[in-house]
Amino acid sequence: MPRLLAIDIGNTHIKIGLWDNGQWIEEWRLATDLKRTPDEYRLFVRGLLLESKVQWVDRAIVASVVPLLTPFFLRVLESVSQSAPVEVVPPGYGLGVDYPPQNLGPDRFVNALGAWRLARQSVVVVDVGTTATVDAVVDGVFVGGAIAPGPHFLAQALAEGTARLPHVTPAIEPWMIGKNTEQAIRAGVGQGFAGMVKSLIENTRQSIGAAAPIILTGGWAARLQPHLGLAVRLEPRLTLEGLRFANDWLTGGEIESGPHR
Numbered sequence: 001m002p003r004l005l006a007i008d009i010g011n012t013h014i015k016i017g018l019w020d021n022g023q024w025i026e027e028w029r030l031a032t033d034l035k036r037t038p039d040e041y042r043l044f045v046r047g048l049l050l051e052s053k054v055q056w057v058d059r060a061i062v063a064s065v066v067p068l069l070t071p072f073f074l075r076v077l078e079s080v081s082q083s084a085p086v087e088v089v090p091p092g093y094g095l096g097v098d099y100p101p102q103n104l105g106p107d108r109f110v111n112a113l114g115a116w117r118l119a120r121q122s123v124v125v126v127d128v129g130t131t132a133t134v135d136a137v138v139d140g141v142f143v144g145g146a147i148a149p150g151p152h153f154l155a156q157a158l159a160e161g162t163a164r165l166p167h168v169t170p171a172i173e174p175w176m177i178g179k180n181t182e183q184a185i186r187a188g189v190g191q192g193f194a195g196m197v198k199s200l201i202e203n204t205r206q207s208i209g210a211a212a213p214i215i216l217t218g219g220w221a222a223r224l225q226p227h228l229g230l231a232v233r234l235e236p237r238l239t240l241e242g243l244r245f246a247n248d249w250l251t252g253g254e255i256e257s258g259p260h261r
């Protein structure tokens, strides 16, 4: 059974998953740091593999939203993979794209692929990390969505754009009424973020079908879920799963797809 290394290069974290024997056997998270050199990333990747007593993989697949880092990883992967590493760039892979494909972030595309494969019906795909993306897949086609700031950007904007507001580490608190400046910012940023995402999801559902399932992923997903008041399916590994499906599609064409593509 082929051994796969899947890499999701995001704006804050690089998520790496090692798939072997029909399951994810390792998952790692590195900080995205543009100051690191290709040598450093090579040491990281080789070190991680060594840690799991693996010297090579059959295939390696990457989705990156940080173009500067992509070539570093492709080069590292060449040295540990039996076959040439693949960078997933939309369109293709059995998922239709009704959006300028050269603009579409590969993470959104791969998430949509994963969500379509899991849900097999029109679905709302939500990724809450550095940014929040709320996307719609209808009949196997990525039809578009929304890009909004994540909690850290909201907090940062308040601190940088005003004289009196401090930087506050964002959190989604259970209470609403802030009793001092810091609490008021926390309430505004945390509750505001939750409300924004909820509203984006509800509006997306109004456009594609009120019964569309919601799949939620990203660094904020678990903390956000209790505040949405919606039935959502939490899929922490959605991007890695989407990468795996993309690889399946390339190797065996196993993925069925919708009517258009």
Ligand SMILES: Nc1ncnc2c1ncn2[C@@H]1O[C@H](COP(=O)(O)OP(=O)(O)OP(=O)(O)O)[C@@H](O)[C@H]1O
Pocket (backbone or CB within 6 Å): 009, 010, 011, 012, 013, 014, 032, 065, 107, 128, 129, 130, 131, 132, 150, 151, 152, 218, 219, 220
């Ligand atoms: N365990 C955690 N504890 C606290 N904050 C976290 C944790 N994991 C992620 N975050 C927060 O989530 C955000 C990053 O999310 P994520 O890990 O999904 O990053 P990312 O995938 O690089 O983002 P993106 O894909 O949107 O570029 C940051 O705001 C970070 O502070």
Ligand SMILES: CC(C)(CO)[C@@H](O)C(=O)NCCC(=O)O
Pocket (backbone or CB within 6 Å): 010, 011, 065, 103, 104, 105, 106, 107, 108, 131, 133, 147
């Ligand atoms: C929106 C982000 C930053 C989310 O990670 C990424 O998917 C991206 O850089 N996208 C490019 C723009 C677009 O998807 O239309």
Ligand SMILES: [K+]
Pocket (backbone or CB within 6 Å): 010, 107, 127, 129, 218, 239
């Ligand atoms: K992401």
